[in-house]
Each structure stands twice: as structure tokens, then as C-alpha cells.
Amino acid sequence: MLYREALNRAIDEVMASDESVVVLGEDVGLYGGSYRVTEGLVAKYGEERLIDTPIAELSIVGNAMGMAIGGLRPVAEIMTANFSLLAFDQIINHLAKFRYMSAGKTAIPVVVRFPQGVSRQLAAQHSESYEQMLSAVPGLMVLAVNDVNYAYHALKKAILMDDPVIFIEHELLYNKEGEVDFDADLDPFKARIAKTGEKITIVSYLKMVDDVMEALPEIEEKLNCSCEVIDLCSLNPIDHDTLAESLKKTGRLVVVEEDHKTGGYGTQIVSWAAEELFYALDAPPLRIAGEDVPIPYNRTLELASIPTPDKIAERVIRWGKNNGL
Amino acid sequence: MLYREALNRAIDEVMASDESVVVLGEDVGLYGGSYRVTEGLVAKYGEERLIDTPIAELSIVGNAMGMAIGGLRPVAEIMTANFSLLAFDQIINHLAKFRYMSAGKTAIPVVVRFPQGVSRQLAAQHSESYEQMLSAVPGLMVLAVNDVNYAYHALKKAILMDDPVIFIEHELLYNKEGEVDFDADLDPFKARIAKTGEKITIVSYLKMVDDVMEALPEIEEKLNCSCEVIDLCSLNPIDHDTLAESLKKTGRLVVVEEDHKTGGYGTQIVSWAAEELFYALDAPPLRIAGEDVPIPYNRTLELASIPTPDKIAERVIRWGKNNGL
Amino acid sequence: MNKLLAEDIYYLMVLGRAFEYAAKEHYLQGEISGFLHLDIGQEAFSVAAVKAFAKGDIFSTYREHVIAIARGIEPGAVMAELFGKSTGISKGKGGSMHLTDLSRFFYGGDAIVGGQIPTAVGCAYARKYQGREDGVMVVFGDGATNGGAFFESLNIASAQKLPLLFLCENNQYAIGTKITRVAPFLHQAKKAEPYMPVYEVDGMDATAVYAVVKEAQSRIQQGHGPIFVEAMTCRYEGHSISDANSYRSAQEMKLCKEKDPIERMKKELLESWMAEPQLLASLEKRAQETVDQAVAFATQSPEPKPEELYTDIFCKECANVVS
Amino acid sequence: MNKLLAEDIYYLMVLGRAFEYAAKEHYLQGEISGFLHLDIGQEAFSVAAVKAFAKGDIFSTYREHVIAIARGIEPGAVMAELFGKSTGISKGKGGSMHLTDLSRFFYGGDAIVGGQIPTAVGCAYARKYQGREDGVMVVFGDGATNGGAFFESLNIASAQKLPLLFLCENNQYAIGTKITRVAPFLHQAKKAEPYMPVYEVDGMDATAVYAVVKEAQSRIQQGHGPIFVEAMTCRYEGHSISDANSYRSAQEMKLCKEKDPIERMKKELLESWMAEPQLLASLEKRAQETVDQAVAFATQSPEPKPEELYTDIFCKECANVVS
Ligand SMILES: Cc1ncc(C[n+]2csc(CCOP(=O)(O)OP(=O)(O)O)c2C)c(N)n1
């Protein structure tokens, strides 16, 4: 099953079992979603539950919050991460704070989904990543799932949760193949150990996990050691227990992300490790991240602006060799 | 001179010497600015140059960018940081990227100013800090100045620069007293050493620098050592040279910020130090930051949600004692 | 409107004004802090609109003490919120701008100008979906009618034929900026004309406000879509307590106060409804007593416990999932 | 309009269409990537409006290849940009949606729907301040008229009486969503009526578009404030090259193409302007040659150098300050 089909299936099942679930966003209904995540659902559930909205992202999120207050369970789709900036007021000033400001009087069961990241030459206004910003907002949970099976389960649980969840996808993951174990009971807030290993803990999330896995054989061969790869899944809250356990074992931390190096999400992981596990670290942590530039259109420049399996391998190997591996 | 008077003076001087400088924002003209930063300017320069805008933050920033493209040098005021979220699309998708996307064809001499942070019981939608988000955007420079003298010089240079600058203020700094040396030639992108010292490098910015300075006598006494206090001034780019020099001397890093602990701006500093100066660090870095909660209205809870001089002293002393001081 | 209702509205207006003056007094004494946006002068609008919109959901701006009280929230619980006490309607966490009471279908103020409007649109969608067509009323000031959130909402509510009453309180000022300096005309209802039926009403006249809102709600209930009502009002005080109100001339303030809504309602009660002066006097007395009790309640109430800092962020179910 | 101009417009329309078909072809061959929004069917609108707005600044959406060419940017520089080459008008960094040429007062497309409108408002402010009242034209689609940025701009431009021409290209669709499903009416000019004079025009008729935009600009130059022009158009292709256009019926597409703007202009030239058929044929030939040359230029141009990644973020002066 493809990643986008897993998401589709998750939404479909929840809609079938709970009439209060509605989906809203641009082209989510008749058109089936610009990345086909909601394909076929309007035929089953009608236009009242698959709500095609105008191009008004502030309203998409604001309306979703109002629907939730009114007793519905909305799943809002923003077509691309960059457009979510238009809704940041509703996400941060409203979604994240309404419950607290009303002293817990209302649940806000809203999911806001969007794809982000560098796809293929979509240029600066269609290629960014906002997990750094959104994971720093108290009152929001942020999921960003790499694995197809986890994607299915995490989205389903996110929709059924009573609090606001930002569910970040990546444009290049939609056609990823994977198997879904429908009977599994996965906790979306636990990190996934994509591979166990002994000497280096490589932390990543979303699409970059696949790039790390692609780089891994070369890394393990050249450094002659085994690496543990952790797929965070939940960016807020972070499953620090799983990270700590791994780091205590390996003593070495690499964080790989597509976001810009300056201020990117990985700073959180490295900073936490430096504060909490300083004495467990045998080497300086390594962050591999995107360059500090708006994303250029030209393909060569675009690829130069983000980590790739080659660059990941090269950087980790160099760092490993400089640090006693 | 008060901090806000220093800002006023900076704007005034630039307006006097350059007709292309205009100020726009809510109540900046006839009313004189809600924190009185633009007081008196409309009488000197008229309503055409002190433009009272409607409550439309997206437009305030978008219009400023268009003015800049049209040859003006706008200074846009957003009344409070939280409202800047409404303009994040224009700030991040437009201001920060326009020059790059047009391959350097145009300068974007725009300053966006706003106060942020916890003032006094303004509650969750009027108390937040967004330097973490904005400092992570390539194409923007972010200044956040604690010192009155620096505030004057930094704002003046920011307005005269040809690139977009986010100029972050703090509501509790406006009435801070300080002397301005009008003839000084200060580089707004260099960190200010607020106090020299030998054993601990305390990095902070904006209002928290004052809280650190207030906590300092107790810290130095109880730990029986001297601390170096660095006021960052520029949050992007960061003056890493000054930081590195200090850390190589002290081997100990504390970062104090008012923003939330999870994902706050300080992660950048700690993460950078862990990556680049790992072997220079003699102790795990310490981050002192706000709690991970929306800011509550009640004064006791509000104060409990952010660092205070007492808490800073207590935490640094505890950490120092646990780490061989 | 009937006599009993007119008396009730009068009582609530007097109560609202006494409440605001008490809030001002206790702010100046340092027991209340933060922003304090008083509704003095606008009581006809706040009380009559809420009374007319008896059933249905209400979303408001931050200038909502009187609206909250008119909706039925205990004045003590409102005052305690302003004092930041644990007995406040939002346990002292929300403050003056965030008075929410789900049991009364009142979702409080919003400190982001216009921010509550898209929320109200979404709630109206839910109500339509659920077949509950009492609908939703959203209250906002003239200043909010220049922002994207407002405009997007007009368009969506109209396209979707939502049961939503847009209620604009036009006091001509957003803090110190007169509406006609930043919008091309005085009456903001004009902005809604392409989308829905609009009504203009004198917001200093409680009876008129009541009638228009009542009529608007009944139209909404018929399912034809949203309605826009604009009420011209006048606030007597500065924007918030820290605003010296220096941008309005003495002459302007005098004209403004000549239309006092409480005096007007009193006259109407005495002349049209033949109310007994003693009855009105007793209502006024009761209002003052209620406010005094509210202040006493707020004063005596405890502060929130320190552990409250970390509660109410996520709901219980999620707490389980997360931990 | 005169005969020479009519010929020029015809030439540019034919050139525009040939350009778009070439872009499509080279996209399918993998030489162009990313989004590609073709303007086929809308050439009358894009060309005539730009020609009519001869002086003044132009801001556009992402569907702007033909607009850029009509403004005078070399087709080769546009094609090279689509190819991501260093000779592209934005050095290959901006791509199809960001074609900027300051020397021609053209500030390119914007990939954020409606995002260019507040920028245009600001530029119009600058022009008024500078006393340069040729004004500014901002082009956007029907889909943009539902977003906050658009509405705020109507209000501000009107309140400030800015020399700004709002030019709405209403092709009835935002990707796959028909405008009447998300707005309460078909003609979006209605949204501007409270704020400014509005004009409706058949966007498939170059002569009509030219006349209306010309008239609108002359009104703007008089300093009375903004004007809104809505042109009904029809795009022949999907929203972008990856859109299968399956939401429009064969019947709808047939009706749409019956109004072909190039055929219409040709007929007009032949019948009203008595143009020689050979002349038109030679223009058509020249257009195709120009496009072929543009493709050749793009193909032969070099890629940007790797170090280009880090240039053009900040301007030189600042680079000095920073480093
Ligand atoms: C988005 C946003 N921008 C600015 C502010 C600051 N602010 C608070 S109230 C206000 C004026 C609002 O005026 P209006 O909507 O007319 O309501 P009134 O106060 O007159 O009742 C402003 C500008 C805000 N709270 N939110």
C-alpha cells in the first residue's frame, strides 16, 4: 500500500465509524486532494463531510477550530507547508491556546495535515519545512511519520485524539510503498527504531529517514561499525526515553534533517543531548541539515541545498573518522 | 534617555535625513504608537510618512515590501509579537525570499519592529516570543537588543540597510534608562560583552540580559567565581566568534531566554556549542528558559512560567555546584 | 419585547455599567492587571443583542465582560477572573479577554482582533451539519472589519449559507484610530452587502438592537444563510484602561454621552412601559449589590495553585495517550 | 487601438501560445520541471492588458509567462528560466513562477495565491508618494479573491486612494474547484463594488480588454483611487501540467475553445483592420521562430554555478555589514 493510500484508509475508517469526522481543505472533495490523499472519499461521504474550501488558509484552520468547538472532529488539509504560514495565527494563537485560556473547558480535536519539504523544483515558496516552528508551540502535538504502517496508525489516532495535532507529511513520501498491519496497536508518540546498532545513534524523521537508510551500508562499511537509526515519529512530545537509551549505548549522536541548518529542528535534539547526556557522549554531536538559503529552482542547486544519501554518508564517515571510529 | 526614546530618536534622525523612510503600523501616527516609540513624529513628518494602517498585519508587512520595491525604506511596526503571526506569510514567503527568487534584482530595505515577551498579565495571546521561528529563516536578519545605546545604533543601521531586518523589542524594556553615545560606531551584528568573567559564559539577549545581571552578584558570590555575560544583540547572524572566544576561556555555557524551553532559541546556541566546541566544554551546558505552557493571566502563574532573577540564580548555582564549581 | 424583558435588559445594563466601574476601581487599586477594556456606554448593544440571541452560540471580542454577564455567567466568576483568581470563569488563567462558558454556549473573547470570526464560521458549519439552526452570533468591533479573517468569513459564510449572525459594534475607533481614516466609509455594513442582507441599528437604543437581532436570528433559522448587523455605538472610556482617550475632543465626548443608553432605556421604561420608578430604583440597587458581592467574592477567592500552571493544556484522554 | 498595435497584440498572443506549447513539450521531455502553469486560451487577457498598461508597475501571479513576454522580457530569458539555466531571467533560481525584471517594472509572479496583492498595494503607495501616478497593476485569478490578502488590499487601496488597478482573471477555476462552489457568485467584481469602480470585460476579446485597461489606467492617473477590472477567461489546459483537467466536461471544454482569442483577433484584423493575410502569416512564422530560438537558447545555456547557491540572499551592502 502506498503512503498516501494508508492515509486515505485511515481517514476513511474513521469517517465510517464516526459521523463527526469531517475533512476540509482546498480541492479535498471533488478533486480528491492535490496529492490524492482524500481520493474517493467524497463519493462515500458526500460534500458535507469533504468540504472544498476557498483558498483561505487562515479560515481553513479557524473554521476547523470552530467545528471542533461545535462538536465535530475536523481534519484540515493545507495544500503545502508554505501556505500554512497564512494560518499561523489560527494555529498558534488559537488552536494551541484555546483550551488553556478557557481553563480546560473544551477539547479541540483538530488535525491539521500538510506536506512539506523539497520535492522536485517547486522553488522557494513551495519547499519549506516548518516542524521547527510548530514543535516549539505549547498546546500542539506534532507528528511527522516516515513509515507507511505508522502513518496509517498515527493519523487514525491523531483524528481520534481530543487535542490539536499537526500532522506533517512529505511530498516525496506519498508514493512510498509499505505494508500496513491493520491490527497493530502503535503508539504514535513513541519513536521507531528503524535499525538497531551499537556505535552511532542517527536520529531523523520524515523523508530523511529513508535517505539515512540509503546511506547506511556505506557508513557502516567505511566506519566498520553498526549504527542505530531512530525515526522520531513524534516531534512534540519527543520520546526522550528511546533516544536516551540509544545514546547511552552508542555515545555518539548524529541528527539528520532537511530543514535549514541555522535554527533547524535538530538543534532541539542536540541541545537536549548536550544538557541531559553530556557525560554519555563520546564525541561531538553532528548535525546534517539543509543549507541556509531559500530553496532554489534549478535542480542541481536544489539538491545542493539539502542532505542527500551521498552527502549524509560522506559527512558521517568524515566525522566518524575524526572522532575515533 | 529611555529605550523607547532611543528608538524614537533613531527613527527621527533617519527620517530627517532620508525622505524615502516611512513608518507604517497601527496607531503609529496620530496616536504616537501604542508604546510611544513613534511619539511626536507625525507632527514633524506628516501623515504621509507616518502611516496609520488598519488592523491588517498581513498587509502591513506586504505593503512594506511593496513600498521597498517601489523605492521607499519602510519601517513597519506590529503592535505585539503575537499579531506578527498574521503576517508570517508575508515575512517568510515574501520578505525573506523575494530577493533570492528574483536572483538579486532588488533590495528589500524593510524593517519590521515589534515588542514581544511577558509583560504584565497580558495573557496567552499577548506574551509570546518568536525569535526562535524568525531566526531560522534564511533571508532575514534578526536583531534583539537589550542595551539602550545599542538599540539606538542598531535600529538606525537596520533602517539604512538594504535587506529585511526583524527588529524585536521587549515590552518591559521600553522604559529602561540608559545613555546613548550618538557618535559611537557600533556594529549591530556583534555581540556585546555585558560583563567579562572567567568561569562561566552566560549567553542571553533582550530583557533576560537584565535579569541575568540582577542574578549575577548572588551567582558569583555563591559559586565564588566570575561570570562572563554575553548579550547576543543579533540573533541571526550570530556572532559565533565572540561566543567561541568566551567559551574557550570559561568552558562552561549557560543560556538564558524567556521563550519556552522546548524548541526555544537557546537550543541553537547550545547545539552549536556542542557541535563546534565540544572539547572546550568542561560541563554540560545549561538552558534556563520559560515553561512549556501558554502564558497564564494570573500573576503568580505568569511569573512561574518564565525565568526570573531568583530562578536564574538558583538554577545556575545548583548547576555550578553539581559541575565542580 | 415585553415589559418584563425590558426590565431585565435595564437591570443588566445597569449591572454591566456598575460592574465596569467596579473593575476600573479595582484595577486602579492594583487588584486587576493586564488589559482592561471597558464597555461603558455600549451596554445597550451588549445586553440587548445577547438577550435577543437567546439560544445559539456566541463568540465575542475581548471587550466582553458585559456580554458574558448578559449571557448568564455569574458576575462573581467574571470579576474573579479579572482578579486572576481560581474561582474565575477561566480559573484565572484566561483573564479579562478570555471568559468562556460552554454550558452557556459562550466561547469568550479573543485577544486577536477578528480572530474569533473564523472560529464562529466553523461553529456555524457544525450547527448546520447537526441540523441545529439557532445558529451562531459573532461580535466584533469596527476595527476587525479591515482584517483578512473578517473578509474571508463573509465570503465563506455566504457561499455555504451558514446560520451565522455577524454583529459589528461600530464605535468608530480602533484604539486611537478613527475608522474613516483606515476604511473608505463610516458604515462597515457596506462591506457585507455583496454577500448577505445587512441591517443598521442605533447601538445606543436597546429596544432597537433587541428587535433587529431577534429578526436577524429568525431569518437565520430559516436557513437562507448569514446576516450582518451593524450597531453604531460609543464607548465612554479610553480603549483600555491605560488609554488616555486624548484623541477624542471634549465636544465629541459630550455628544456621545448625550445618547446614554441607560438613561434612554430608563425613559422608555417609565414612559412606554409605565414602569414604577421604585421598581427601577430597586433594580439599580440590586445591580449595585450584585457587583459588590462579585467584588467581595473575587477578593476572598484563592489564587490558583502553582500546579495549575501545567494543567488544562491537553485534555485528559490525550494526557493518557501521551504519557 | 490602432492597426499596428492590433498586429503587435496578435503577434504576442501567437507568440505566447507557441511559447506555452513549447514549454509543455519540453516539460514532457524532462527539460523543465516543477510546476508549469500554462496560459493557453488566456492570451488575449495577458497580452492586451499588459499592452494597455504600457507604463507603470506590474505584479502578477505564477501564471505569468505570457505576461512577462508581453512586458518585453526576452522569450529566451523566460524559457531559460523554465529550464533552470543561468541565463534565465532569474538565473534559474526562481523558476517559472518568479520572473522578475526591474528594468521593465515587472515584479514577477508569486507562488502564494494572492500574496502579490499587498505588495502591489505598497508599491502603489510608493508611486503616489513619489508623485508617479502611472500607477500599478496587479494581476490575480478568481481563486485569489477569496483570501484575506485580497480583501485587505481592496480596503486599504480604497481608503488611501491609491493608483492601483486590480485585474482579476476569472477562469472560474482554482485548480479543480469551481469558483461558484466556494464563493457566493460567479463575478468576483462584486466583491470590489463597495470600494471602487468596477468593470467587467470579456477576457477572450483582446480589443475589449485593451480598451478597458486603458480606460482604467487613465482613471487611475487622475488620482481618484483604485479601479477593479474583471475579465472572464478560459484556460484550455489543466491547472498545471500535472493536472488531468478531468473536472471539466468535454462539452464545457468545447464551448470554452469556441471563443478562441487568437482566432477572434485574427478575424478582427482581417475584417476590421483589413490586415493582409500574408502579414499575419509572417507574424505567425516569426512567433514560431522566436520560440524556437528561445528553446535553443535555453538548451544551450549553462547551468548556474554551484556557488550561486549562496549568492543573492542579501544585497552587497549588507554582506559588508554582516561579514
Ligand atoms: C490582530 C491584532 N492586531 C492588533 C491588536 C491590538 N488591538 C487590540 S484592540 C485593537 C482595536 C480594535 O478595535 P475594534 O475592533 O474597533 O474594537 P473596539 O476596541 O473598538 O471594541 C487593537 C488594534 C490585536 N489585539 N490583534
Ligand SMILES: Cc1ncc(C[n+]2csc(CCOP(=O)(O)OP(=O)(O)O)c2C)c(N)n1
Ligand atoms: C496561499 C496558497 N494556497 C494554495 C495554493 C495552491 N494553489 C496554487 S494555484 C491555486 C489555484 C489558484 O486559482 P486562481 O487564483 O483562480 O488562478 P488560476 O490558476 O485559475 O489562474 C492553488 C489553490 C497556493 N499556491 N497558495
Ligand SMILES: [Mg+2]
Ligand atoms: Mg471600535
Ligand SMILES: [Mg+2]
Ligand atoms: Mg482561476
